[in-house]
Amino acid sequence: MSKLILDNYKIKSVTVTKTSTGKYYASLILEYEEESKHVELDPNNSIGLDMDMKNLFTDDQGNKAAYPKFYRRSQEKLARKQRQLSKMQKGSKNRQKQRIKVAKIYEKIANQRKDFLHKLSKDIADTYDIVVIEDLDLQTMSQSLNLGKSVYDNGWGMFTGMLEYKLEDRGKKLIKIDRWFPSSKTCNVCGYKYDSLALTDRSWECPQCHTIHDRDVNAAVNIINEGLRIYSESTNRRADGVSSLILAGTNTALSEKPSQY
Numbered sequence: 187m188s189k190l191i192l193d194n195y196k197i198k199s200v201t202v203t204k205t206s207t208g209k210y211y212a213s214l215i216l217e218y219e220e221e222s223k224h225v226e227l228d229p230n231n232s233i234g235l236d237m238d239m240k241n242l243f244t245d246d247q248g249n250k251a252a253y254p255k256f257y258r259r260s261q262e263k264l265a266r267k268q269r270q271l272s273k274m275q276k277g278s279k280n281r282q283k284q285r286i287k288v289a290k291i292y293e294k295i296a297n298q299r300k301d302f303l304h305k306l307s308k309d310i311a312d313t314y315d316i317v318v319i320e321d322l323d324l325q326t327m328s329q330s331l332n333l334g335k336s337v338y339d340n341g342w343g344m345f346t347g348m349l350e351y352k353l354e355d356r357g358k359k360l361i362k363i364d365r366w367f368p369s370s371k372t373c374n375v376c377g378y379k380y381d382s383l384a385l386t387d388r389s390w391e392c393p394q395c396h397t398i399h400d401r402d403v404n405a406a407v408n409i410i411n412e413g414l415r416i417y418s419e420s421t422n423r424r425a426d427g428v429s430s431l432i433l434a435g436t437n438t439a440l441s442e443k444p445s446q447y
Contacts, residue, residue, distance in 0.1 A: 194218060206289040223357030225315065229417060232316035234410025236369065236402050237342050242306075244402035246410045251306060256298040257339035264291050303345045311352035318413025319346060320369065321362040361413040369405040369412070373397060 191197070196217040203211050234246040242253035267288045274281035310317060324343050350360045363369075371383045378394040383401075391398045 191216065192218070205293065207286055207293050223355075225357035227315040227359060229316060229414050231314055232318065232410060232414060233310065233314045234318045234406045234408075234413060236406040236409055237320065237322060237340075238402050239340060242340060242342065242345065244406050246403070246406040248400070248403045250402075253340065254298075254302065255339055256295045256302075260291055260295055264288070267291060299341050299344070303341055303348055307345060307348040307352055310349060311356055311358065314358070316359050316361060316413070316417060317349060317353060318361045318363065318410045319349075320367065320409060321365045323365060359417070361417055363409060363412045363416065367408075367412055369408040370401055372404075372408050373399065374404050374407040374411065 191214075198215040198217050200215075201213045203213065205211070235243040236245075238244045238250060240253075242251035244250050267284065271281065271284045271288055274284055322342070346360075353360045368379055371380050372378070373380065373392040373395060375397045376392060376395040378392050380390060380392065383390055388401050389399060390401065
């Protein structure tokens with residue numbers, strides 16, 4: 187257990203589940219009071235992440251997560267075990283044993299993926315104040331672009347979910363920009379939009395300023411720039427709102443002074 191249950195914690199419910207490999211897990215929902223953390227966020231300490239089907243993500247500095255592709259690495263072994271399973275008589279003890287062997291491979295893949303994503307998301311949440319990503323529709327991507335297996339193995343949705351709650355727990359911020367924002371097609375140097383960019387183009391030259399871009403790095407730079415623009419606007423709006431309240435309070439006090447004397 188990663189979190190100790192203290193005396194002031196109230197257990198709301200316990201759910202016991204059994205996995206396909208015969209293991210039992212207990213999930214607890216706890217209620218407790220916790221003070222919200224206030225952290226002065228530094229926009230300079232931020233990172234933009236562009237989803238990369240091969241490496242999980244590429245950041246705005248050109249670093250790649252180098253995702254190990256746990257599912258694809260186990261495909262050959264998994265296919266062999268599944269073929270053996272399909273040849274066994276239904277209802278037999280040998281078929282049940284083989285079914286568990288197949289389930290254990292799936293379970294190992296899932297555990298490897300979760301462990302990798304937990305560690306990676308923790309490192310990013312510990313390091314950066316602001317993280318910017320795109321709000322992607324993974325289900326549509328997997329269906330329309332024939333990327334079902336890649337999306338499943340990639341674990342991007344699970345990763346961003348982990349990143350979101352870990353940043354929130356530290357008083358930090360995850361910013362999601364609009365999925366239709368042309369991050370890949372826009373030159374981050376001059377702002378030219380290259381509409382002819384194809385999905386297969388991994389690099390391109392801007393027709394206007396002639397900068398040669400790595401597709402993923404350019405997208406990540408545009409993502410962080412757009413995210414910081416959104417953050418700056420929201421911060422300025424809050425600041426203007428506070429200033430208006432202070433000014434209104436001052437004006438009210440001044441207008442009441444003559445009646446007090």
